[in-house]
Structures are given as structure tokens and as C-alpha cells.
């Protein structure tokens with residue numbers, strides 16, 4: 526197959542090793558939501574945009590798995606909290622054959638992190654793509670939270686744009702006495 530980035534032929538990978546090292550080393554970008562909670566992202570949206578376009582295609586699953594391995598997994602291996610933390614994906618409903626947030630969340634599984642699936646589901650699946658903050662706020666996701674034991678939570682999503690979705694999810698978790706310690710997203714649209 527052809528490497529998606531340099532177009533050289535590679536036997537086993539959708540992105541060749543060379544491009545993985547050269548273009549896909551994760552950073553730690555931080556921003557704060559209006560509620561004060563920190564969001565850590567690993568890439569600038571612009572830098573991996575082309576790869577994210579595969580999301581709803583056959584190779585999307587492989588690309589998300591690779592990106593998760595390079596960023597979320599590495600982060601989880603270095604993360605220590607002192608007690609077990611739950612990681613919860615934002616609306617990990619399966620679409621186009623897999624759930625992109627579940628793929629990212631799974632990569633967090635480690636000594637201190639227990640990945641939970643199907644825990645936070647949106648009852649409103651309206652498409653936010655290209656919509657304004659006002660539109661997003663007027664059309665909330667209406668999350669439904671399944672009960673679980675762990676108090677501390679890491680919220681997981683693939684892209685942060687305005688932060689409306691994460692903020693809404695945090696409110697829902699707070700109502701159940703959960704504490705979101707921070708959010709992790711693959712990439713941040715606001716980074717230029």
C-alpha cells in the first residue's frame with residue numbers, strides 16, 4: 526500500500542515508519558475550558574487533517590489506532606495519579622464500523638487508567654461540523670451517563686473545536702459527583 530503522507534510504497538503500514546517519526550510525534554498542547562478544566566491535545570488539527578478525513582472510510586480504524594498508539598498510549602504509560610482513574614469517551618457510539626473515541630480510549634488502558642465504554646452517550650447526534658458556538662450551545666448533545674464507581678475521570682474525544690461538547694459532558698459528570706481531572710483530545714482546531 527501507499528503511505529498516506531509521502532506516497533511511497535510500504536508493505537505493512539498506512540503511514541510509513543519514516544513519516545510516523547517525522548510528522549506524527551505528539552506534543553502536549555494545553556488549553557482551558559471556560560469552567561477552568563484543562564484540555565490536553567497531542568496534535569494541531571491542521572497537521573493531521575488529511576488523516577482525520579479517513580475517519581468514515583475503510584482505513585479510518587487503522588489510522589485512528591495508529592494515532593492512538595503514538596499519542597494516547599504513550600501518555601498513559603507516563604501517567605500516574607495514585608489511585609485508579611476512569612477514562613470515558615465522548616459518545617462512543619459505533620459509526621462507519623467502529624467508534625473513533627473508543628479506539629482512542631482503549632489506548633489509555635494502563636495501571637492507573639481503567640477505560641470505560643458505552644458510558645457517556647449523546648441522545649442528540651446532530652452534526653456540529655462547521656457550526657458556530659451559538660448553534661452548538663442551542664443544540665446540546667443531551668448526554669446520558671451510565672453509572673460507574675470511580676470518582677476521578679479523564680474525558681476523551683478526538684477533536685476539540687469550541688469546547689462546547691466537553692463542557693456539556695463535564696456538567697453531566699459533576700451531577701453524578703464525578704470529578705473530571707482533565708480532558709484528552711487527539712487534536713485541537715484552535716491551534717494555528
Ligand SMILES: [Zn+2]
Pocket residue numbers: 528529530531532533540541542543544545
Ligand atoms: Zn511516508
